Amino acid sequence: MEFELLHTDVNSRARAGKITTDHGVIETPIFMPVGTVATVKGVHQRELQQEINPDIILGNTYHLYLRPKTEILKQAGGLHKFMNWDRNILTDSGGFQVYSLSANRKIKEEGVKFKSHIDGSYHFFSPENVMEIQRTIGADIIMAFDECTPYPCDYKYARRSMHMTHRWLDRCVEHLKKTPELYGYSQTLFPIVQGSTYKDLRKQSAEYIAGVGAEGNAIGGLSVGEPAEEMYAMTEVVTDILPVDKPRYLMGVGTPINILENIALGIDMFDCVMPTRNARNGMLFTANGIINIKNKKWVADFSPIDEMGHTWVDTEYSKAYLRHLFAANESLGKQIASIHNLGFYMWLVREARQQILSGTFYDWKAKMVKQLGERL
Known part of the structure; x- marks a missing residue:
């Protein structure tokens, strides 16, 4: 295994690197x-x-x-x-x-x-x-x-x-x-x-x-x-x-x-395990905050699950439909939520990497931390 450190943020210890193994490259974080x-x-x-x-x-x-x-x-x-x-x-x-x-x-x-x-x-x-x-x-x-x-x-x-x-x-x-x-x-x-x-x-x-x-x-x-x-x-x-x-x-x-x-x-x-475990309980992570898809407020919300989403499920399905699947205890709802959450986590670390490489991580992180804690 080899590790190459590509860049370190000037305002924090955040690093962007690259791990190489026999099964390919792992871009970090x-x-x-x-x-x-x-x-x-x-x-x-x-x-x-x-x-x-x-x-x-x-x-x-x-x-x-x-x-x-x-x-x-x-x-x-x-x-x-x-x-x-x-x-x-x-x-x-x-x-x-x-x-x-x-x-x-x-x-x-x-x-x-x-x-x-x-x-x-x-x-x-x-x-x-x-x-x-x-x-x-x-x-x-x-x-x-x-x-x-x-x-x-x-x-x-x-x-x-x-x-x-x-x-x-x-x-x-x-x-x-x-x-x-x-x-x-x-x-x-x-x-x-x-x-x-x-x-x-x-x-x-x-x-x-x-x-x-x-x-x-x-x-x-x-x-x-x-x-x-x-x-x-x-x-x-x-x-x-x-x-x-x-x-x-x-x-x-x-x-x-x-x-x-x-x-x-x-x-x-x-x-x-949080992305998939919480998904199975109806909690969705987004860049603007946390959605409890089981809440009644989503019952007639036909907007996409996440307009800023990063997997196909985010725009293929509406919040109302996903809420219905959870209310009906359909396993498809848990699958959709799991794919969404995992896609979001992958976006988060990859966006963090780009911000580190661009020298903008510190301010971006501060903004994201405020947004991620919101309850939508």
Whole structure:
């Protein structure tokens, strides 16, 4: 993997760059649609590729390991071939999913024993077998195994967890050297900064991760319930330390405003289930604010879903029709809303990139943040 930093905004830390892997170019800043179980919910690959058009999507190690299972993915030739996706894929390590199973998992130095949410069977993740699983899945960018701490989190626990995450990272790096790539293209490991919302721990973790010399770095353990101001403060601490010439990935973030504020702090890569999850509940993101399409005010509004929209659904369908689909509980409504939201997120990061390259990002971002929070 190669990363080229093209331009940095003069009034902020916002960057425009280019990541190149064996599956193509990723222009940054980038949002990665979440394809948890080898699908971005409600969206065909053809729509994803031709309408939403992301350079990279995200898959989930925990879910793919449980279903369809890694042996099926290996027989298929990896996740790209299994889901018919010829662009980049990033897989998370399963650390966040293990964190979310707090009632059904036990964390030790050796790894994590957890109970499947599907059938109740017990499984074990270690740094070593998570590297093997991600080799088999075959993503272009793979994540080190870490522990994602909850919020709020006791300082002593956060410090102990951070040091264990660092030790797990060392084990990931060593085991990856012994585990060959399976499908004829290279895979790149990103380590993960932890430390909860404690500035000294975040600084210590960022220094440790920077010292590993990986081709890219991630920031985990944020967007787990802490106030946005704390997220931004921790991101700023970390981006002060992580190498300028490597891509920075803020995991699990977030709202459109979160994304713009973190781009301004020097983040290059984002992922979040929010565009599709909120879409399924009738929330549409637009450049002028948020639409709750279930509201009665749209019942006879025959204007396009979004006149400034960036996918075909935005002008093909009216607000009244989409509201009707939600009122009738038709699955097509959720599909249309999902395509719209993903298209909007892609527009947002690509427009941010153009504003950075043009030297106008700072003022544009300030205007957009005001508009994005409006309720229409």
